[in-house]
Amino acid sequence: MALLLAGCATSGQTAPDAEEAAIPASTPTTAGSREDAQRRFVQGVALARQGDTEQAIALFEDLTRQYPGLPGPYNNLAVLYASRGEYDRARQVLLKAIEIQPALDTPQENLGDVYSKLAAQAYQKAFEVNSANLRAESKSQLIARMIKAGSPRDEAIAADLPPALAAPAMPEPELISPRPRAAAAPACYRVGPITYRVDAEAIAAWARLQGLAAETRGESGEGDVAYYQVYLPPFPSREEAEQAAENLKTAGLTDLEVMYKGSLQDGISLGVYRQEASAQRRLVQLREIGITPVLDARRKEREQYAVAISGRGAGSWQERFTEAFPDQTLQTRPCGETATAGR
Numbered sequence: 289m290a291l292l293l294a295g296c297a298t299s300g301q302t303a304p305d306a307e308e309a310a311i312p313a314s315t316p317t318t319a320g321s322r323e324d325a326q327r328r329f330v331q332g333v334a335l336a337r338q339g340d341t342e343q344a345i346a347l348f349e350d351l352t353r354q355y356p357g358l359p360g361p362y363n364n365l366a367v368l369y370a371s372r373g374e375y376d377r378a379r380q381v382l383l384k385a386i387e388i389q390p391a392l393d394t395p396q397e398n399l400g401d402v403y404s405k406l407a408a409q410a411y412q413k414a415f416e417v418n419s420a421n422l423r424a425e426s427k428s429q430l431i432a433r434m435i436k437a438g439s440p441r442d443e444a445i446a447a448d449l450p451p452a453l454a455a456p457a458m459p460e461p462e463l464i465s466p467r468p469r470a471a472a473a474p475a476c477y478r479v480g481p482i483t484y485r486v487d488a489e490a491i492a493a494w495a496r497l498q499g500l501a502a503e504t505r506g507e508s509g510e511g512d513v514a515y516y517q518v519y520l521p522p523f524p525s526r527e528e529a530e531q532a533a534e535n536l537k538t539a540g541l542t543d544l545e546v547m548y549k550g551s552l553q554d555g556i557s558l559g560v561y562r563q564e565a566s567a568q569r570r571l572v573q574l575r576e577i578g579i580t581p582v583l584d585a586r587r588k589e590r591e592q593y594a595v596a597i598s599g600r601g602a603g604s605w606q607e608r609f610t611e612a613f614p615d616q617t618l619q620t621r622p623c624g625e626t627a628t629a630g631r
Contacts, residue, residue, distance in 0.1 A: 313492075325355050334365060341368055349591045353380075359385040363395045370402060378402050393499075400497040404431050423486050430490035437510060476623040477629040479616050480594025483508060488593035494612060500599035507592050515565035517572070518581050519547070529554040537575070 290631050328351060335344035335444050345627050351361040352499040362385035366378040377401050385395040411428035415421055482488040488504045495502035523529040533556050534542055547555050558574060571583050596616075599605075606618060 305329050322353075325351065325358065328478060332361070336364065336368060341371060344368055352384075357388060359389040359395060361394075362388070363398065364396070366398055366402070369519045370398075370405070375402050376539075379406070390455060397497075404497065407431055426484075426486055427490060430487065430494075474598055474623050475620050476596070476598040477618045478596055478621045479613075479618060481592040482594060482616070483592060485593050487514075488595050491616065492597075492611060495595070495597045495605075498598050498599075498608070499604040500605065502598075503596045505594050505596060507594050512588055513564075514583045515586050516561045516564050517584050517586055518558045518561075518567055518570050518577075519552060519584070520558065520581050522547075522552060522555040524554075526554050529556060532556060534578075541579075550617055596621075 300490050306608070316469075326345060332344050332347040335347065345365065348361045348365045348368070351358065352365065355361070362381045366382040368384070369375075369378040369381065374439065380533065382399040382402060383393050386399065400510070405541045408428050408431040414424035415428060416422075464492070479491055480488070482491070492502040492504045523532060526546070526548075535546060541558070544556055544558050547553055547557055547585065558579075559567070559570045561570065564585070567583055571581065574581050601627070609616075609618060
C-alpha cells in the first residue's frame, strides 16, 4: 500500500485571502513563523524520502504541536506511521488532517487505504481463527488485490512554497487549484453477473474508494440444471393440442399430458427426467415411431448480483479496476438504467 506524502505545510486548497482562516488563532501567523513551519516541513519530507523515518516522525510530531492548524504534518505522520505498520495510529492523525481541511483529497485517499489495510488484517485474522470461514479469506484476498492495484503517487497537498525553500531532490508537486473546473459528463457502468454477494460488495467498496458512486443489486439468474423435459411445442389452440394428445394415446403412448400454463402452454409434455441420458433415450424412442419432439434442459433460478458504478469523467480508475478484478468486465450503460441493463 502506497500512501501519499504531502509536499508542503500549508493547505493550498483555499484561496490566498482565505489562508488565515485555515490556521487557528493559537497558531503563530507571523511571516517568520510561517517560514519556520515551511522550512521544517520541507526538512521532514526530505528526511522521510531519505529513509530516516524516526527523525521525520519526530519533526512532524513537533510541527503538529507547534502549528496544530496545518493538515500537512498530520498527513505525513500518517504515511510514516503506516510504513511501520501502525495503521490505527495513522487513522487517528488522518482524521485530524481531514478535520482541519476536509476539502483535501490526499488525506481522504490515504484514510481509505488505511481502512482497507485494517480490514484486510481483520479478515485474515478471522480466517486464521477459523479456517472454515472462506468468506473472510475471500474478503482478505479481494482487499489485498484492491490495495495492490492502487496507483501510487508522490504528490503535494499544496505547492505554494517560495522557490528558495524548495528542496532540489523533490519532484515538482501537483498543484491543487481552488479554481472551479468544468463538470465532466457522468459515466455509468455495470459489473456482473457476480455469483457471491461478498464479491459484489468488495467491488462496490473498491469503487467508493476511487470516489465513485457504487451500489450492489440482486438479480435473478440461471443455476444448475433442475431436470430435462421432452415435449412437443405449443399447438395453435388448446383444442388441437388435446386432439393431438388423444391421437398419441391411441397410438400407444400413455406417458404424456397437455400443458395448460406457463411458457409451453398448449404444448404436450412427453416426459420429465433428472438424468440427460434418460431424456436422450426417450427422444430416440419417439423419433423411431415418427414423432419429432424437443429436448430442453430446465435450470433452477438462483440469486446473483451486479454492481452499478457511476461517476464523472473517465480518469484512470478503469485501468486500476482491470488490474484489481481481472475476471470481471466493466459494461457501459446509460445513466439512469438499472444495474440489470445489458444482460
